[in-house]
Amino acid sequence: MADQEPAEKIKELSSTLASVEAVLDLDAKHTEIAELRERSADPELWNDQENAQKVTRRLAHLESMVSKVENLRQRIDDLGVLYDLAAAESDSETLSEAERELKSLRSDIGDLEIRTLLSGPYDEREALVSIYAQAGGIDAADWAQMLQRMYLRWAERHGYPTVVYDTSYAEEAGIKSTTFAVKAQFAYGTLRGEHGVHRLVRISPFDNQGRRQTSFAGVDVVPVVEQSDHIDIDENELRIDVYRSSGPGGQSVNTTDSAVRITHVPTGIVVSCQNEKSQIQNRATAMSVLQARLLERKRREEQAEIDELRGESASSWGSQMRNYVLHPYQTVKDVRTHMETGNTAAVLDGEIDGFIDAEIRWLRSQE
Known part of the structure; x- marks a missing residue:
């Protein structure tokens, strides 16, 4: 049972992140990123400074959001490997490192989950x-x-x-x-x-x-x-x-x-x-x-x-x-x-x- 505990924790984290990914609709985000990159490459865009800043700001936000989600998904995969390594070598130091990363991932995914709730018309602003x-x-x-x-x-x-x-x-x-x-x-x-x-x-x-x-x-x-x-x-x-x-x-x-x-x-x-x-x-x-x-x-x-x-x-x-x-x-x-x-x-x-x-x-x- 103890050996399965880390796997259950990772499964729970993965499920939470999957819920966040569903809300964010990453496929739609990738499509919008591609469109915005194409628009930002157009020299004519900067004829309208206000619109250009809006496009580049939106592009930077989407790229940051997608990169953060993908990074979290990779960290969950790496965490499973870290726990396996700790178990295979009975390494308490590696196990402690895995526990620290588990705690960090919970915090970071929780922060991202909260961010998905900020969808009001002015929520993105300073x-x-x-x-x-x-x-x-x-x-x-x-x-x-x-x-x-x-x-x-x-x-x-x-x-x-x-x-x-x-x-x-x-x-x-x-x-x-x-x-x-x-x-x-x-x-x-x-x-x-x-x-x-x-x-x-x-x-x-x-x-x-x-x-x-x-x-x-x-x-x-x-x-x-x-x-x-x-x-x-x-x-x-x-x-x-x-x-x-x-x-x-x-x-x-x-x-x-x-x-x-x-x-x-x-x-x-x-x-x-x-x-x-x-x-x-x-x-x-x-x-x-x-x-x-x-x-x-x-x-x-x-x-x-x-x-x-x-x-x-x-x-x-x-x-x-x-x-x-x-x-x-x-x-x-x-x-x-x-x-x-x-x-x-x-x-x-x-x-x-x-x-x-x-x-x-x-x-x-x-x-």
Whole structure:
């Protein structure tokens, strides 16, 4: 029975990968790759830069996806050989290597399986993440900064580049708000389930009496806009302010009024950017963030109309979605998926993949 156990494990992995291959429809992917390669070889393609970039981006994505699946299939075949070799030579070191590869394959196939669920219209895009301190005073501002670090550490762990566009620091500690981009394909589809209110319960480090404090921070996730997106913005509906960039404690980090704040008067949406050196660059970046917010607003309004026609209640995106309790016990629990862990330190250090995967599955089940 023990000798058959590795074979059963490999069979299970192979079956899971076969399910993923069926969903991806590799034959169709190969056909599309061939067509895109032919189009990309046409010199006339680059007469339309926007279309050319779209073609090459799609081609690179498909080639990467197919290569990843084929590589996983080859690794499963090699794993069987590795187990046979370990058994034939009674080699414990080779057996340990096979067990490590088995664990790695399970993780990689699981990641790919999750990726197949990201099929929304904007899921492939990069993400803009905004965090706002809510109820809880100085603790809420500190909590917002803790969340910013958590997401930046998550991106760092995955090798995803990030750019912080704007951070508004609170007077005593923490931040009032921040906006940053996660520049990786499928970042929006991966992170969109993080949208909502995050609640922290702990002994306040700012309370001399050591009392327990509950604080809240809101997380907003929207897809980065592309040139093909059509968002009408009337310049007359914008209020544009310029100011000097500031750091923690209100200290100035720039000697010129280069930071830009744009208010879209009809919707009340306010965006800021202060990370660029020039006012022109900050304005362009802020306009891009505003377009992303308006695009997501439009998408949610359309979804609400569809839900109403179906007789369904629209999702309450502003509702509490996760609790982080550091006292009197330690746990992090997602309200919707019921995913839970007691390792709060790891979560706050960016180990949130389990929560993200559960959210992706939950969102897909709702759709």
